[in-house]
Amino acid sequence: MSFTEPLYLLYLAISVGLNRLCPARFRPAFLLVTSYAFYSTWSFEAAGLLAVLTLATFGTVALMEKSREAGKTNLACMGPAAAIVLTVYLMAFKVALLTPAHGIAGLVMPLGISYYSFRLISYVLDVYWGKMPAEKGLVNFAAYVAFFPQMVAGPIQRPADFFGEMPPRPKELVQPVLRIALGLVKKLLIADNLAPLVNAVYGHASGFHGAPLWAAFYLFPLQLYADFSGLTDIAIGSGQLFGIRGPENFNRPLTATTVSAFWRRWHMSLTTWLTDYVFVPLRMSTRRAGVLGLNFSIAVNMVAIGLWHGLSDAFLVFGLINAVFLIVETLTSRKRAAFFKNNPEFDRPGTWLGWFVTFHLILIAEVFFRAPRVSNAVWLLGHLWTGLAGSGAQLLNLIDETGTRGLAIGMVGYLILEVGERYRPDLKVRELYAEAPRWVRWSYNSAGAAFGILGLALLLVYTAGKRSAFLYEIF
Amino acid sequence: MTDTWERLQNIFRDIFEDEGLVLREDMTAADVKNWDSLNHIDLIVAVEREFKIRFTTAEVTTLKNVGALAALVDKKRAPKL
Numbered sequence: 001m002s003f004t005e006p007l008y009l010l011y012l013a014i015s016v017g018l019n020r021l022c023p024a025r026f027r028p029a030f031l032l033v034t035s036y037a038f039y040s041t042w043s044f045e046a047a048g049l050l051a052v053l054t055l056a057t058f059g060t061v062a063l064m065e066k067s068r069e070a071g072k073t074n075l076a077c078m079g080p081a082a083a084i085v086l087t088v089y090l091m092a093f094k095v096a097l098l099t100p101a102h103g104i105a106g107l108v109m110p111l112g113i114s115y116y117s118f119r120l121i122s123y124v125l126d127v128y129w130g131k132m133p134a135e136k137g138l139v140n141f142a143a144y145v146a147f148f149p150q151m152v153a154g155p156i157q158r159p160a161d162f163f164g165e166m167p168p169r170p171k172e173l174v175q176p177v178l179r180i181a182l183g184l185v186k187k188l189l190i191a192d193n194l195a196p197l198v199n200a201v202y203g204h205a206s207g208f209h210g211a212p213l214w215a216a217f218y219l220f221p222l223q224l225y226a227d228f229s230g231l232t233d234i235a236i237g238s239g240q241l242f243g244i245r246g247p248e249n250f251n252r253p254l255t256a257t258t259v260s261a262f263w264r265r266w267h268m269s270l271t272t273w274l275t276d277y278v279f280v281p282l283r284m285s286t287r288r289a290g291v292l293g294l295n296f297s298i299a300v301n302m303v304a305i306g307l308w309h310g311l312s313d314a315f316l317v318f319g320l321i322n323a324v325f326l327i328v329e330t331l332t333s334r335k336r337a338a339f340f341k342n343n344p345e346f347d348r349p350g351t352w353l354g355w356f357v358t359f360h361l362i363l364i365a366e367v368f369f370r371a372p373r374v375s376n377a378v379w380l381l382g383h384l385w386t387g388l389a390g391s392g393a394q395l396l397n398l399i400d401e402t403g404t405r406g407l408a409i410g411m412v413g414y415l416i417l418e419v420g421e422r423y424r425p426d427l428k429v430r431e432l433y434a435e436a437p438r439w440v441r442w443s444y445n446s447a448g449a450a451f452g453i454l455g456l457a458l459l460l461v462y463t464a465g466k467r468s469a470f471l472y473e474i475f
Numbered sequence: 476m477t478d479t480w481e482r483l484q485n486i487f488r489d490i491f492e493d494e495g496l497v498l499r500e501d502m503t504a505a506d507v508k509n510w511d512s513l514n515h516i517d518l519i520v521a522v523e524r525e526f527k528i529r530f531t532t533a534e535v536t537t538l539k540n541v542g543a544l545a546a547l548v549d550k551k552r553a554p555k556l
Binding site: 128129130131260264275276279280281283284285287288294298326330334337 | 492509511512513515516519520530531532533535536537
């Protein structure tokens with residue numbers, strides 16, 4: 001069941017309704033049942049695997065805590081060791097299933113594995129490091145691992161945050177519905193309208209040169225952002241309807257003025273996860289090695305981010321390129337800071353230049369993210385300037401073939417999205433809402449819900465038959 | 476101002492290049508410009524060198540604020556009985 005299917009919205013509506021009817025103390029159990037029911041629509045085998053891993057982790061951590069209380073630290077180390085082995089196993093399993101040569105591709109595809117394995121590991125390590133006590137309730141724990149709105153594509157919520165919200169007490173209705181509607185608009189009206197041109201070029205990059213390559217170069221990152229942040233909006237909105245506030249995943253990443261700022265604002269729940277569980281431990285163990293230790297830790301962290309998306313040479317290069325950007329940025333940060341301190345007149349132009357350079361560095365890296373192989377990416381980047389003068393007609397033809405109206409809707413939609421995220425008019429509305437009399441709030445809620453539902457219905461009718469999967473659903 | 480606090484403040488001023496920085500107990504990374512995951516460990520290394528102590532990964536990841544860091548430093552510097 002994909003987030004853009006009308007069936008998903010129906011399932012969500014029924015599930016949210018039943019959750020609210022449940023007495024609060026039964027809600028964790030209800031979340032568990034509805035999550036497994038949802039997950040089983042993908043595959044019973046995968047749901048079985050999820051249950052086994054959940055029980056194994058719960059048991060391992062309980063043993064770990066017991067042995068630590070008894071002073072046996074060696075045994076306690078078994079927990080994190082098991083978690084690491086588990087991740088490697090899960091990732092290998094995912095790769096094996098994705099490889100057509102294996103013969104069962106698509107048969108027992110354990111969707112969401114990249115996300116729930118990270119939830120399992122953070123639980124093991126948080127208890128091991130003493131950040132939180134082991135969760136006593138198996139139902140709470142199993143609901144955390146399987147919570148279906150966060151199963152498709154995150155966000156990766158930390159265990160203590162989730163358990164802190166148990167049993168869930170859902171309060172909001174209109175705001176989450178509008179958030180889901182916004183997610184669908186981002187996906188169906190922006191990302192899906194930018195996709196045809198991007199797909200046409202990347203699908204046959206060597207057939208183009210100049211202008212069409214530039215168009216795909218600039219459009220793909222916008223498509224990816226609209227697609228993935230839309231997916232996250234639906235996940236967060238769905239979670240809120242159950243009373244679970246998942247972490248935010250984006251903070252206007254494409255306006256970042258440094259590459260490190262970009263990575264603090266893009267897929268934030270993954271990057272903060274890797275910072276806490278990969279970068280910091282690595283950096284701690286290499287801290288006496290000076291700059292070399294820092295560079296090594298950055299490189300491992302960024303390669304991990306790249307390969308998390310899939311074991312391919314293009315994702316490896318994506319990680320390495322970002323590592324180089326971050327290392328150069330870190331090594332020059334003191335000098336740059338000193339320059340701007342001594343030359344305050346360059347502060348403002350420096351910010352603009354920082355944005356321009358960062359934006360293009362990210363664009364270059366994302367060519368490797370989108371291209372199926374490194375060779376395709378290199379071809380695209382190497383032929384941007386080739387025959388540029390005469391390639392305008394080729395681009396116009398391509399736009400004509402892939403749909404002028406769709407591209408225009410996608411681009412205008414993206415522009416509105418960026419401006420909206422810059423000024424956040426919804427926050428002002430919420431401020432006014434909090435102070436408004438009861439009848440105004442009531443009217444706002446009714447109109448909001450009606451508008452949201454009508455909008456969703458129109459959108460689903462309009463895009464019927466041409467909806468595509470989210471880019472991040474496959475990870 | 477205790478000896479630990481004053482020495483910590485000097486380290487913070489040096490690492491984050493801000494001579495006017497004044498530490499508070501409840502201060503976190505969000506309150507200090509340039510305090511991110513990249514230079515957090517630089518800070519930890521500088522504190523270790525200054526006080527001749529060693530932190531573990533678990534200690535570093537569970538620190539909540541500057542007050543907790545100062546308390547941990549004092550705990551590690553206390554003579555073992």
